[in-house]
Every structure is written in structure tokens, then in C-alpha cells.
Amino acid sequence: MTKYFLQKTLSQSVSVSGTGVHSGKQTHLTIHPAPENHGIKFRRIDLPGTQDIPALFKRVVDTSLATVLGANGAIVSTIEHLMASFAGLGIDNAMVEVDDYEIPIMDGSAGIFTQSITNAGIMEQTAPKHFLIVKKPIKIVDNDKYVMVYPEPCFKITCKIDFQHPLIGEQELTFDRAKNNFEKDISHARTFGFIKDIELLKKFSLGKGGSLDNAIIIDKDRILNEEGLRYPDEFVRHKLLDSLGDFSLLGMPIQGHIITRKSGHTLNHLFIESFLKNKNAWETGPTKME
Template structure:
């Protein structure tokens, strides 16, 4: 299996979740072994999307340095992970990726329009050999060895419309598009109001998030899935794990995990070289190739 990029440059415009202003985004092809690279056109700064450049994980996955940052990259990273994109340039003219409808659908549409093309270099993947786990009180996230990568997530919110939800799905592009890509981010009205009072979430609306008050879902169209909340948590986790810089061939399992815990999981995996193997895919990697196709 060879590395990939996109065939055509594609563009879109969307609203930023926090600042509420229009943001231009362009996806462009990149050469082999370049990775996923973000470009802040307003700053003329490049940031590689990997664990080393993560500077904040409180409300989103944020990359950057002392000169600037790019926030809310996880929904785009999730789509790139699922589509198997190894190399791509993402140009934006603001400090956050457009939120669009709060899911990965717009990014999937851009990738479909761009089309995927193979490069001459072989693809590399992390293959888990031993379990890696991080815990914080009752919360945890873990990676384990597998022959068929999957994501298994449980959430438990003190809200009658969410409560305890769990979902497991086999990770591949087809299943991602069908089961995960359209699951939207969500928040509580009181929290949104508090954030807006601090100059954050200014672009947040019923157009780009599921919003709940104490009694009901405020979006007139309702949910896309009965368990859309936990599906979106899986969407986030897929994007967060792609901050490893390469796909990870593993089972992911979590209870009440977050961007922060997912980031700590990637760091712990890399701190334990005996827990994984970096495999270059070739004609001898038949089982891996089958699971990744």
C-alpha cells in the first residue's frame, strides 16, 4: 500500500466556532513523506499536525507555537484519518478551522471532490503490540492489539437526554462515512452562554452544534442518530489519534475520554517503544492491507 495525497486543490468557506467570522480553507496536494501540514496564510506560518505541536487540549485539539495557533482541527483530522490521507496541505486565514455543521461531513465532501491519488512511497502505520492505557479517576482511554481496528466509546452525562451511551464500530472509510462522519458536536445552553460572555463560541449556533437546555434538544430537526453524542466522541478520538502523524492499527476503547486524555494516550504509546511497531506496508503485509482497505 502506498502513501496518498489528493489529486485536485479544493476550497470552501465556513464560520469559525469561537470568533464567528468567515474562514477560507483550501486543501492542496503534498509530496510523499510530508504529512498533514497546516498553513496560516494570514501569518505565513506552517504547522505540522502531530503530537509534538499540540499546545492545548482543553476544548479542542490545538496546534501552534509562541507566534500563533490553529484550533479545532479534530473534525478535519478525523476525516483525513478515515480517508487514509497521508500528505496534504491545509491553508486557512484564521486561528481555527471552520466548524461547518459541527461534524466531518463538509471535510468528507471536500475530499471526495479533491479525489485521492497514490504516491510512490510506501505507507507506514503504527501497529500495537501491547496494551497502552491512561486513566484519570474513572475516565480512561486505551489502545490494544487487534486484527481489525475498532473504536469502542462509552459516555455518561448527568443529563436525561444523554445519560449513558456506548457505541462500537469497525474502523474503515465506508463505516466512518455511514456511522460517524455526520455526528455533530454538542453543548449545553448554559455553557454556550457563559462562553459567549467571555468572547468565545461566538459562531456557535443550532446550525453547527446540538444544543441542549435542561429539558430538551433545541435543534428543531432533532438528532441524526439516537446516540449521536457518543458517535461524535468517536469522531473526535479518530482525529486525535491521527496526531500520531501516521495511522494506528489498534483497538481504541474509552470511558468519558477527552481531547486531553486522547493526547496523553498518544504520548504514552510513543514513550513505550515495546508497545508498538512502525510497519512499512508492502506485499507481505496482507492482513494489514486487508483491514486498512
């Protein structure tokens, strides 16, 4: 009998609270289990009667500082770390209720979301999981930056970064779903920023909730966080985490190998747009378990 990968949801609801990195507001978030073929959706419980917002590329309304989804006047912002947790844990179906527009930054990583979901339990459902199965390479280039995907029998993502800073420089990392553990290897990598950029954000009343508790802050020649880094290459691990969150907005997991170089939310979303237009380069369907 042929066995396929099956869809997954949470075994029970779980709640977390935290501060929005840009708004500085306290936000409460509850993740509920959802039925098969539901997908990931967001509900603004502070705006009763508004439409649920599916976590899909066509709902992206901004990528300048974070990934923002919108529908009929309601938005939900800074979703990438939570979406990375869903993607990394293989969660297909969930309803996320929030009482403000910005998903809390927590400690700057996906670790608290990931641990909360794992503690709640992950339940396999009966319907097969559908994949976007890559048949031909697709690549999008912007000067020395690019995002590409090519066929591979499982999901892999390689992230390459290059910052002209002595504490970062060039870093590269591959995450292979079949071999690596998302919770251990990726989820705890924190967002990072340069002190000069943070001062600029605050001038424009952004980054109100940012602090050393939820980001790695870098000066000219040192890291300001007393505890230092969680991984020697935490910077590229976080960029990979962000990319997982961005690419999850395709609505189905990819069967293929994604490679990014110096990419960010905007280029990732341009790649998704190109990917969806190249319908001869992929097909959808369930995947057999080996």
C-alpha cells in the same frame, strides 16, 4: 508479490469557507494534495513567512476547548473535525492553507470536509503507508475515565460516554475501519453542548460563532434543534469523531483497538504522550494487504 497499503492524498485542491466557532470570524480554507511522506501540515497564509505547522502531537499547545497546534508564534485551532476527515478517509499527505487561526466549524460535524475531499478525489500514491503496530496493551486512567489500546490486526476504536442527562445517558459505539464507512456512519455527527455551558462561554467572549446551525444544543429535557438528531446515538458518534481527530496527531495510523471511556481532548492527548513513551509496546512499519 507482497502488496502493502499505500499512502494517499487528494487528486486535486478543494476549498471551503465557514465561521470559527469561538472566534466568530469567517475563515477560508484550501486543502492541497501533497507528496509522499509529507504528512498533514497547516499554513497560515494570513501570516506570510511563518513556519508550516505539522499536524503532530508535539505541536499541540492547548486542549482546553479544542485542539490547538502552534509553531513559532503561529497557531491553528479547532482542527479535530478536519483531522478526523483525513483519518477517516485514510489521507496521509495534505497541505491545508487557512487565512485565520481557527478552522471553520461548518455544520458542527466533519461531513462537509469529508464530502469536499471525496468530491475532489482521493489518489493512491506509490509509497507504502506506515502504521504504529501495537504489540502490548497501554492504558491511562483518570478516576472513572480511561483510554487504552491493545493489539488487533486492523484498526478499531470503541468510544463509551456517560452523561447524567436524560437525553444522553450511557452510549457505546465501535468503528471498525474494515467494516464501517466513515463518511456514512461517523462524519455527519455534530458537536453538542448544554445551553448553560454555552451561556458561560459567551460571557468569556468564546463560542461567538456557535449556533443551532453548527451544534446540537441541549436544555434540561429537550433538544433545541428543530430537526432533532441525525443518528439516534449522535452524541457518542461525535465523541468518536473527535477521538479520531485527536489520535491522528500520532502522525501515523494505529494498527490496534483503541477504547475510550468518558474521555476528551485532554485525556486523549495524555494517552498519546504515554503511548509514545512506551516504545516497547509498539513498532512502526508497513502493513500487508490481505
